[in-house]
Amino acid sequence: MITLIILTYNEELHLQRCLESVKNLAERIIIVDSFSTDRTFEIAQNHGVKFLQRKFINQADQLNWALENLNIDTEWILRLDADEYLTPELYKEINDRIKTIPHNVNGIVFKLRVYFMGKWIKNGGYYPMKLLRMWRNGKASIDNKMMDERMNVLSGEILEFNHDLVDENLSTLVHWTDKHNNYSTREAIVRLDAKYKFLNETEQLVHKSNKQFYLKLPLFFRALFYFCFRFFLKRGFLDGKQGLIWHFLQGFWYQFLVDAKIFQIEYLAKKENKTVKQIIEEKFNFKF
Incomplete structure (x- = not known):
């Protein structure tokens, strides 16, 4: 029912955590990698996911290529960055609600919770940032921009889920x-x-x-x-x-x-x- 797409480049620090957070949730997991030189491929291989490599231009170009060329046939598509992961509450909410989402709803918005140096950044107008990260196959497109690309639903309604997606980059x-x-x-x-x-x-x-x-x-x-x-x-x-x-x-x-x-x-x-x-x-x- 769900295909997960992750774009990667040298994500050995984060990929294991990301994949563990979605274990058994998605029928198919696809990683589009930009020729990583670390253990990214090894980690992906250990999880049995589909791993492809392609030259990176920008996020929008990479995701559009995946959507247009990988023969995705599930009803829903979920996109995550490698340094993101689902909270257990969001995992359960997706799993519980995915089969009962009304047919007029084509996009799902998650609340993004950013952690920095182990601290949840709750203030400064930064939480909750709301992002459309799950959509019905063929019902959304991404802005073809160098920066600040966003998914846009082509038709139908958008539903906001209650629980959080976490962005926690562990790099220095x-x-x-x-x-x-x-x-x-x-x-x-x-x-x-x-x-x-x-x-x-x-x-x-x-x-x-x-x-x-x-x-x-x-x-x-x-x-x-x-x-x-x-x-x-x-x-x-x-x-x-x-x-x-x-x-x-x-x-x-x-x-x-x-x-x-x-x-x-x-x-x-x-x-x-x-x-x-x-x-x-x-x-x-x-x-x-």
Whole structure:
């Protein structure tokens, strides 16, 4: 009744936990891997799941390829990241309700609970983040975007389940900052595209109203504004030392880095009399 899809790259730290949390829930588990060099394949093999490898472009491209090419024939599709896992309560809720979901419901939304350095980040406006992670086969599509891709139900209703999906990355801050440095380049590109329109239409960022407001604020100031909003007005300080690190890095440092890259790209484009796309390709070694 359920096919589970997991996208992986060097996830030996998380994959075992993820697979254990869905044991006996899904009829079929498919891992689409981006040529991991650690024990990811070994762990997948030990669990008897289908394991495929494909060059990674972005999350949306990878998931779309899986949906279009893997002959999925179950009624429902569930998507998880390798560093996510189902709480026992959510496992039971899916198992108990899956056969009685009304036929007009084509999408299921879960509440995402983020842990950072062992601390549940409850404040700062961060919980609950609601994500559509389960849908009827053929009834949803993913935004083809470099960042902030989301599943969208094509027709029918959406049902919100009561219990939580957990996101708990166990990697060090070295890994976290490296990953977010890469994300920040992509984020800078899609924000620059809002101004210069150099991406293909299918890759262009679809702005939400709250992001539109944020992007109208001045560079650098908006990162500080966002951090203060989260940490003070949304009471992120209640999340303790881990919350301070999380909200500062994710809510200020990352956003400031995005703005710094935007500033540098525009500066270099003007200085060298080139387009921003040329600067991104030449100086940031980014291939479109």
